[in-house]
Amino acid sequence: MSNERVVCAACGSNNFATQAACWKCGRALVASVARPAYALPTSESPAAFWSSVAIGIFFPIISIPVGLVFLMLDDKRKTQIGWWNILFGLLGTVLNGIVVMVSLAPLVMNATRMIPGLGGRGAAQSQDMNSEVAPLEIPGQRPFATPPR
Known part of the structure; x- marks a missing residue:
């Protein structure tokens, strides 16, 4: 028995080379060997292509799981949609x-400055932030006493 496959010209389903008619549509088969499953076909349907782009992005x-399910089907158009879904899913x-890393980078940088002990410039600054600020003086009032150190 041969392991070769024949693709139906009418519906695109895979058939064994020993069959005379397609299992799906019943039309007579032409003796042509099927393309390998890893070949990425060109896009036949713009709607399928753009829906794969949208869901993938x-x-x-x-x-990615939807693409894997579509790859298991015999129809070459559905296999094509599966490849597009996997490609745009990746x-x-x-x-x-990248968007998450760029969005969270300022948050992580600020957190390392605010939490003592995480290192960086923030650890030295967070120990005594009041030492750099002059005492508040209100005109006409006595100056506040400096707090003990």
Whole structure:
């Protein structure tokens, strides 16, 4: 028995090379060997492409499993959508990671300055911040006593 596959020209489903008719649509098969599963086909549907872009960029954690499910189907158009979902899901994961790092960098920098003992310039400044400020003087009133050190 041969392990080769034949792609139906009408519906795109995979069939064994020994079959005379397509299992899905029933049309006669032409003896052409199927493309390998790893080949990334060109886009046939702009709507499928742009929906894969949108779900991959905005919801990459959903896009990658959806793409894997679509890769398991026999229809070459659905396999194509699966490849696009995985590709843009990985791209979306990288882009979302960069956005999170850029967004959280100022927060982390400020936290290290405010919490003593985390190192950096903040540790030395947070020990005695009042030593640099002159006492408050109100005109017509006695000056405040300096607090003991």
